[in-house]
Amino acid sequence: MAVVHLRVERGPHKGVSRAVIKKRAEAMLDALNLRSEEVSIVLTDDAQIQSLNRDYRKKDKPTDVLAFSLREGEFPETAGDLLGDVVVSVPTARRQAKAAKRELLDEMTMLIAHGVLHLLGWDHENAQKDRKMRAETERLCQAAAVRGRAK
Numbered sequence: 001m002a003v004v005h006l007r008v009e010r011g012p013h014k015g016v017s018r019a020v021i022k023k024r025a026e027a028m029l030d031a032l033n034l035r036s037e038e039v040s041i042v043l044t045d046d047a048q049i050q051s052l053n054r055d056y057r058k059k060d061k062p063t064d065v066l067a068f069s070l071r072e073g074e075f076p077e078t079a080g081d082l083l084g085d086v087v088v089s090v091p092t093a094r095r096q097a098k099a100a101k102r103e104l105l106d107e108m109t110m111l112i113a114h115g116v117l118h119l120l121g122w123d124h125e126n127a128q129k130d131r132k133m134r135a136e137t138e139r140l141c142q143a144a145a146v147r148g149r150a151k
């Protein structure tokens with residue numbers, strides 16, 4: 001069974017259930033047939049994600065989600081079953097959810113799905129890849145919502 005490590009930093013974040021987020025992430029990995037892989041999810045604030053975005057992407061502004069794949073870079077073969085880290089800014093997710101008139105949990109689910117796909121090498125550098133990634137993100141969100149209902 002896939003393993004999801006969930007860490008909350010600079011929180012707690014009101015209205016965010018760690019248990020539900022973890023169940024949804026596990027459902028996504030299951031939908032991807034990733035049975036033994038591990039992923040780490042960090043829920044944080046805008047200041048921390050801005051720092052990471054600045055240091056690793058040279059963009060000095062907050063963003064909604066960052067993905068740090070262990071299967072890319074100099075020694076990807078050493079990652080084994082470890083996929084990497086998905087970092088989500090809860091305040092940014094909250095603003096985006098409000099603007100889109102959707103639930104915070106649904107926005108965070110979408111961001112985590114997007115991040116997991118990046119860990120697996122998916123990208124959206126052109127229109128065709130963007131369409132495919134959006135469709136796969138939606139498929140993962142649907143799988144996650146079925147298994148990880150809020151309580």
